[in-house]
């Protein structure tokens with residue numbers, strides 16, 4: 302299992318530690334320090350992300366919609382290797398690192414666990430503040446900004462209900478389908494994915510956004526999975542009962558969110574597709590599927 306034990310690598314990359322029933326279980330995030338309150342100094346906190354990762358993507362979308370790009374620098378590490386995410390070159394990392402694990406070791410030389418994106422890094426204390434995207438996005442939303450809140454108090458309970466309704470069956474469900482190592486685990490996951498999409502499609506009938514009358518965090522949680530669906534999950538993760546494009550309301554929601562200022566810059570479907578195709582545990586040849594045709598205008602720069 303490619304994870305670090307007391308600062309040393311063990312094994313090669315696999316989706317998860319073995320589970321007896323062939324199902325994939327995502328491990329809880331490790332760094333959960335309290336996030337700073339109030340205004341922050343520009344350039345102090347950095348994000349480490351990968352184009353492939355939907356959890357990282359949601360931090361990028363919130364950062365863009367809140368106009369925080371100048372405040373919080375971002376670093377991309379795009380290739381998932383046996384030694385964690387690799388930076389394209391040492392210049393892509395603020396410290397000249399070649400792999401993300403080196404950032405983890407800088408924070409904790411005896412780190413034990415998986416090396417995941419996104420990471421919120423404090424360049425002043427040289428610590429990982431947090432590597433749990435749901436906490437990072439709530440924090441980004443709380444920072445002073447002229448943009449409206451994505452977690453407004455009045456809709457908070459509904460937003461969190463949608464977060465729960467989307468997470469296990471859909472956001473993580475596509476991974477449970479793709480990383481399943483038994484037919485039963487795959488069948489269960491894929492049924493959940495499409496039951497969730499059916500419910501979301503019905504919810505979006507005659508509505509622009511999932512909660513209230515404007516965009517909230519709930520929409521971003523849907524968006525990051527919808528964005529990757531036809532290009533990666535449909536083929537590589539075998540979520541192929543229907544394409545996302547077969548859901549007109551979700552497709553329209555995807556295009557609507559993609560068109561908001563700053564969002565297309567957070568999207569790189571070609572890189573995401575390459576990233577998923579490079580996961581040898583699901584795609585030993587590394588070949589990037591050609592289709593499906595008609596990945597509608599949401600591919601990013």
Ligand SMILES: N[C@@H](CCC(=O)N[C@@H](CS)C(=O)NCC(=O)O)C(=O)O
Pocket residue numbers: 303316327329330353354355356357415416417418419432433434435
């Ligand atoms: N709970 C985490 C999950 C992050 C996560 O699992 N990221 C994946 C990429 S999509 C990762 O970095 N995986 C590398 C590994 O598990 O070795 C979050 O939402 O921030």
